[in-house]
Amino acid sequence: MPADAVIDDLLEGLNPPQRDAVTHGEGPMLILAGAGSGKTRVITHRIAYLLRTGQARPSEILAITFTNKAAAEMRERVELLVGRVSRAMWVMTFHAACARMLRAHADKLGFTRQFTIYDTADQRRLIKHCLDNRGYDTKRYTPRALQSQISNLKNQLISPFEYGETVGSPFEEIVAEIYHDYGRELLRMNAMDFDDMLVNSVELLQKHQDVRDNYARQFRWVMVDEYQDTNKVQYRWLQLLTAESRNLAVVGDDAQSIYSFRSADIRNILEFEEDYPDAHVVKLEQNYRSTQTILDAANALIAHNRGQMPKHLWTDLGEGDPVRVREMADEHSEARWVTAEIQRLVDEGVSKSEIAVFYRTNAQARVLDEMLTRAGVGFQVIGGPKFYERAEVKDAIAYLTFLINPQDATAFTRIANSPRRGIGQTSLSRVLAYAASTGVTVWEAAESDETGLAKAARNALGRFMESMTELKARADENPPVAQLLDAVLHQTGYLDALHAERTIEAQGRIENLESLLTAASQYDMNAEDGGSLDEFLQQTSLFADSDNLRDDEGLVTLMTMHNAKGLEFPIVFMIGMEDGTFPHSRSIEESNLEEERRLAYVGLTRAMRQLTLTYARRRMGYGGGASATIKSRFLDELPRELTDQPARISRGFPGAGQVASWSQAAAASAEYAGGDTNDAQLFRVGDDVVHAQLGDGVVTGLQPGGIVVVRFAGEGRDRSLMADVAPIRKR
Numbered sequence: 001m002p003a004d005a006v007i008d009d010l011l012e013g014l015n016p017p018q019r020d021a022v023t024h025g026e027g028p029m030l031i032l033a034g035a036g037s038g039k040t041r042v043i044t045h046r047i048a049y050l051l052r053t054g055q056a057r058p059s060e061i062l063a064i065t066f067t068n069k070a071a072a073e074m075r076e077r078v079e080l081l082v083g084r085v086s087r088a089m090w091v092m093t094f095h096a097a098c099a100r101m102l103r104a105h106a107d108k109l110g111f112t113r114q115f116t117i118y119d120t121a122d123q124r125r126l127i128k129h130c131l132d133n134r135g136y137d138t139k140r141y142t143p144r145a146l147q148s149q150i151s152n153l154k155n156q157l158i159s160p161f162e163y164g165e166t167v168g169s170p171f172e173e174i175v176a177e178i179y180h181d182y183g184r185e186l187l188r189m190n191a192m193d194f195d196d197m198l199v200n201s202v203e204l205l206q207k208h209q210d211v212r213d214n215y216a217r218q219f220r221w222v223m224v225d226e227y228q229d230t231n232k233v234q235y236r237w238l239q240l241l242t243a244e245s246r247n248l249a250v251v252g253d254d255a256q257s258i259y260s261f262r263s264a265d266i267r268n269i270l271e272f273e274e275d276y277p278d279a280h281v282v283k284l285e286q287n288y289r290s291t292q293t294i295l296d297a298a299n300a301l302i303a304h305n306r307g308q309m310p311k312h313l314w315t316d317l318g319e320g321d322p323v324r325v326r327e328m329a330d331e332h333s334e335a336r337w338v339t340a341e342i343q344r345l346v347d348e349g350v351s352k353s354e355i356a357v358f359y360r361t362n363a364q365a366r367v368l369d370e371m372l373t374r375a376g377v378g379f380q381v382i383g384g385p386k387f388y389e390r391a392e393v394k395d396a397i398a399y400l401t402f403l404i405n406p407q408d409a410t411a412f413t414r415i416a417n418s419p420r421r422g423i424g425q426t427s428l429s430r431v432l433a434y435a436a437s438t439g440v441t442v443w444e445a446a447e448s449d450e451t452g453l454a455k456a457a458r459n460a461l462g463r464f465m466e467s468m469t470e471l472k473a474r475a476d477e478n479p480p481v482a483q484l485l486d487a488v489l490h491q492t493g494y495l496d497a498l499h500a501e502r503t504i505e506a507q508g509r510i511e512n513l514e515s516l517l518t519a520a521s522q523y524d525m526n527a528e529d530g531g532s533l534d535e536f537l538q539q540t541s542l543f544a545d546s547d548n549l550r551d552d553e554g555l556v557t558l559m560t561m562h563n564a565k566g567l568e569f570p571i572v573f574m575i576g577m578e579d580g581t582f583p584h585s586r587s588i589e590e591s592n593l594e595e596e597r598r599l600a601y602v603g604l605t606r607a608m609r610q611l612t613l614t615y616a617r618r619r620m621g622y623g624g625g626a627s628a629t630i631k632s633r634f635l636d637e638l639p640r641e642l643t644d645q646p647a648r649i650s651r652g653f654p655g656a657g658q659v660a661s662w663s664q665a666a667a668a669s670a671e672y673a674g675g676d677t678n679d680a681q682l683f684r685v686g687d688d689v690v691h692a693q694l695g696d697g698v699v700t701g702l703q704p705g706g707i708v709v710v711r712f713a714g715e716g717r718d719r720s721l722m723a724d725v726a727p728i729r730k731r
């Protein structure tokens with residue numbers, strides 16, 4: 001190896017096992033280590049090391065990260081270490097890597113390269129269309145429920161055909177039908193959903209050996225961060241790419257596996273050594289992130305899980321302060337207290353960007369959001385209303401999409417009458433029906449005289465398509481995306497319509513469009529060889545919200561614990577530490593507590609210096625009305641000596657011990673709070689219901705003893721509930 005100061009520097013900041021992992025040459029490698037032990041750092045350094053020593057060329061590197069933000073950070077760090085050559089590497093999320101492959105080869109699967117990527121809202125719209133087509137009641141079979149079922153199937157690589165062979169219940173039969181129809185419709189619209197990115201790439205690699213060979217040869221070095229959260233389809237994709245080279249290095253922590261609800265399969269990490277008996281296994285045990293107290297608390301908590309791989313994390317960052325535990329009267333006092341604490345810290349000179357507040361579900365952010373706003377503390381909510389999901393931003397994107405994908409009926413429907421041009425729903429349906437029956441693209445149908453539209457609508461549509469045709473001519477010259485977007489917003493009358501509204505809301509929308517223009521200009525500037533519209537659109541559609549994170553602006557960060565994965569903050573607050581909230585009621589009922597505990601472990605281990613856990617004695621329920629709560633069992637699992645709490649009984653409501661299930665707790669607390677029970681309600685099969693914690697569902701059966709069987713939109717299976725005590729009501 002050449003003597004090289006850069007290499008020395010690279011290895012300098014690593015401990016011996018980290019160095020071992022970084023310098024490992026060919027062959028499979030598993031890095032299994034606890035939180036904050038430098039796993040991600042090892043990947044970054046390994047890439048730089050492989051490049052710098054000449055073992056790898058940038059184009060031979062495929063590094064998979066969990067978020068776009070993590071990818072950007074990794075690229076940045078590698079670029080610092082080895083310079084601009086790093087730009088040819090593929091450092092990205094599974095979805096982005098697959099989208100890139102599909103852009104190049106979509107035609108082999110019957111799509112064009114300009115295919116659209118559908119987000120969840122698009123998916124649900126299309127699924128609703130499929131349900132309507134078959135005459136199913138979409139209140140009873142909600143698009144949301146179907147969408148989550150279909151997504152689960154895709155993530156397990158179960159095709160519509162395979163699923164159709166195994167269905168038992170009538171509901172499953174409907175899922176099978178819609179799964180099939182939905183796939184056919186996507187193909188017809190030249191669109192793929194998020195899950196298809198992976199499923200279709202796997203199909204591409206499986207069916208086209210030449211394509212597989214090419215990529216397998218190209219990516220001689222494959223690395224995967226957060227491997228514990230990969231699912232079956234991702235596993236398969238990696239297998240296809242690395243079967244020959246076997247240069248697959250994965251890093252992960254079984255204690256941080258938190259995505260089984262998205263079909264992530266922890267076995268992928270546990271069985272790596274079985275898949276690769278010769279794998280080089282590295283364990284990292286020194287934590288460089290947290291104080292000993294924080295680590296001990298996290299270790300004590302996770303020790304309550306069975307079958308955890310033993311790890312001995314230690315740190316030399318010192319003992320640090322005890323974990324603070326605070327009891328609050330309700331969520332308002334909790335938010336007020338956290339806000340005051342943040343203000344105090346900021347007064348003491350802590351930067352806001354060093355502070356994060358985590359919670360279990362997004363809805364918990366609202367109260368704190370209001371309180372911080374009132375106090376004038378700058379903050380950002382990760383996973384709040386998403387920029388790319390705002391109506392005006394989606395409209396603008398749909399315009400651009402329709403310019404390059406003339407088959408995209410969803411984009412067309414979205415923009416044809418936005419701003420209003422006198423093209424009504426009936427006219428739109430006629431155009432779509434004409435396209436479907438004649439096989440022409442939606443674009444062609446919109447230009448056709450044979451769709452049977454009324455004269456006024458036909459004229460309006462004609463004018464619309466004229467301006468679209470002009471814009472398309474411009475788009476074909478591949479101008480900078482920002483220029484094209486600007487032209488779209490002006491020529492289609494979109495901006496004028498907003499200006500004409502003269503409302504504050506419209507002003508906000510204009511500002512959002514300006515930010516989109518800024519994003520487009522930034523894209524134009526960064527794109528290596530001029531960039532292209534389809535690549536820009538691909539980027540925006542893969543834009544996950546955690547990517548909005550800006551750490552240089554001095555903002556407090558609010559996010560769910562799921563979103564916090566892989567990140568670190570000097571000061572962390574975890575709020576809503578109550579049974580039913582965290583652990584979430586759903587997991588208590590399903591006794592999937594271990595995954596919740598891992599999620600708590602993820603939360604605790606984000607903290608570097610100071611960790612504060614709060615819970616409220618009463619909390620507002622879904623349907624309004626406060627109920628008494630029980631403090632989270634996770635708090636009881638933390639050794640007293642690590643917290644600043646004297647042993648003290650502070651149960652939420654009188655006489656309550658540990659309860660067996662949340663239904664009981666809810667019943668007890670409803671009584672205590674004088675809340676409603678359900679005895680006035682009679683349920684029937686097919687009723688739409690809403691559950692305080694589980695959300696929307698449909699009654700699928702009734703059983704003796706007052707049991708209702710409900711299938712919830714977010715889940716794939718039936719659940720039996722006591723009609724008179726469960727917090728459900730008819731919609």
Ligand SMILES: Nc1ncnc2c1ncn2[C@@H]1O[C@H](COP(=O)(O)OP(=O)(O)OP(=O)(O)O)[C@@H](O)[C@H]1O
Nearest residue numbers: 013014015034035036037038039040041288289566
């Ligand atoms: N050898 C080292 N010397 C100094 N700092 C280190 C070393 N290794 C890691 N760190 C620092 O420790 C922190 C945690 O590292 P990193 O994020 O890579 O851990 P991780 O194992 O990926 O954590 P997680 O499990 O949360 O994803 C980072 O700030 C990193 O820069």
Ligand SMILES: [Mg+2]
Nearest residue numbers: 039040041566
């Ligand atoms: Mg990491």
